[in-house]
Amino acid sequence: MTDRAGRLRGLRRVVPEGRLGRAAEARASRPVEVRGARPRRRGxxxxxxxxxxxxxxxxxxxxxxxxxxxxxAVVTVADDGGSSGRLRDELGVLPPGDLRKALAALCGDDDWGQTWARVIQHRFQSQGDLHDHAVGNLLIVALWEQLGNHVMALDLVGRLLGAHGRVLPMSAVPLELQALVKGHDPARPEDVDTVRGQATVALTPGEVQSVHLVPSDPPAxxxxxxxxxxxxxxxxxxxxxxxxxxxxxxxxxxxxxxxxxxxxxxxxxxxxxxxxxxxxxxxxxxxxxxxxxxxxxxxxxxxxxxxxxxxxxxxxxxxxxxxxxxxxxxxxxxxxxxxxxxxxxxxxxxxxxxxxxxxxxxx
CATH class of the missing domain: 3.40.50.10680 (CofD-like domains)
Incomplete structure (x- = not known):
């Protein structure tokens, strides 16, 4: 049996056809096993x-x-820009972009891994609503909605990709990053302002003094x-x-x-x-x-x-x-x-x- 056939058969074992609803109810009591890049003896x-x-x-x-x-991989979930930000705003989901990038990085160097890495990183180019959405973002969000379980869905995507590792979000709730920034407004270089949003913080022309999350005590x-x-x-x-x-x-x-x-x-x-x-x-x-x-x-x-x-x-x-x-x-x-x-x-x-x-x- 080819590697591809084996992976596809493994996917059917995790979530059989027509059973996605039942999988969502079950809430994934067991994590999907992810095989390593180079199997070695135990320990x-x-x-x-x-x-x-x-x-x-x-x-x-x-x-x-x-x-x-x-x-x-444990991945931050405070992104609010680009495709991730749009999906987060429209559907109220975790931003999937950094999770997608982590999964792509774990893809193997064989044809299967590199093909899937390119596919999930592919962005649509159009004049409509799909413009600049990444395929992997849409796939991850679709599985979240189908399964109702962030971890199970990411494990399933990793299994499909043949990922050499596991990807987890650091929190199960979308987070907002806020920063105290000195000189965020160039016209007031000595003032310290609160800057909201990861995309804005990352590009501030001022000096970041500190950052915090909203909510301040998110569950891991x-x-x-x-x-x-x-x-x-x-x-x-x-x-x-x-x-x-x-x-x-x-x-x-x-x-x-x-x-x-x-x-x-x-x-x-x-x-x-x-x-x-x-x-x-x-x-x-x-x-x-x-x-x-x-x-x-x-x-x-x-x-x-x-x-x-x-x-x-x-x-x-x-x-x-x-x-x-x-x-x-x-x-x-x-x-x-x-x-x-x-x-x-x-x-x-x-x-x-x-x-x-x-x-x-x-x-």
Whole structure:
């Protein structure tokens, strides 16, 4: 039997034809099993949870799926722009865009995986209402409506794609990101205003002072909390600092899990400040603002590209205040763009997991 036939048969076992309504009532008592990228003997690979959103999380997942098959992505759900924002406003659903990107990043390098990655990332171009909607966004939202269960629907999409890992939202309710921004209005450079919405925060010309979520105490998805508590390694970032990375620390149950887990915690830094959101930020300042938002959170390793660190001593001191060691490694693409290279990032993660693991190369 071909791989494709096997996957399709697996889909029919999860939700048989004509049984979607019954599946919604059942509420998915058992998660869909997701097979790993490289099956290994039991216990031979680390359990890794990666948190973030957008292209930063996608880069991390594309690297991590190369070194472990036990991988879970926990994705922010505060996006309010583009196709995700339109679906959120019209249907009252979670914004699916960052979830879609994470699923695409977990697709394999075979024909099946790459075909589906392109399909779910495809955007319609038209003069009508479908313009700029991503196919994957529509598929995810359709399954949410059919099944009535966010986790079950995402597991099902992952099974269809042959994803090398699992994708979960950090919360089951749509969230609004709000920020205190100094100089958001260039005509009033010293004033501090409240800026609402992830898309607006990400593009502010001012200086972001802090961020918070509305509602302020959103419930975490239980499977996300469980994954963090059961992990060997938790990877936070890289990505848009205030709109993709820090929001995970603003969900109380998720922050509790991050502080209580026995997993090692690694923070990969961005390769360059983000225009608008972190314009002019040094690597150590990224750590300082993260520490202010979650003062009880300790880290184990801060990963940075050597070429992106002009002051190693200051970064080392900032990391030490969070309990972390600094690991420098070449992780950037060689084309000059501030993007992570999946193979180089995978090599850096692999080395960190082996060097800093508690028991042998893996637990």
């Amino acid at each position: 031979a690979q680390p359990k890794v949870v990666a948190l973030g959103g957008g292209m930063g999380l996608s880069a991390s997942l594309a690297a991590l799926r190369r070194i472990t098959g036990d991988l879970t 998805v239980p499977e996300a909390v469980e994954a963090v508590l059961d992990a060997d390694w938790v990877v936070l970032g890289p990505g848009s600092w205030f709109s993709s990375v820090i929001p995970h620390l603003l969900v109380p149950e998720l922050l509790d899990a991050l502080t209580q887990t026995k997993a090692r915690r690694v923070l990969p830094l961005n390769l360059a400040p983000q225009p608008g959101e972190t314009e002019g930020f040094s690597p150590q300042r990224h750590l300082e603002v993260l520490g202010r938002h979650a003062p009880k959170l300790a880290l184990d390793v801060v990963l940075a590209d050597e070429a992106a660190v002009p002051d190693r001593d200051s970064l080392t001191e900032a990391a030490k205040r969070l309990g972390a060691a600094v690991e420098l490694a070449p992780v950037a693409r060689t084309d000059g763009t501030p993007r992570h290279d999946p193979e180089l990032l995978a090599a850096a993660y692999d080395r960190i997991f082996r060097m800093h693991g508690r028991i042998g190369p893996w637990r």
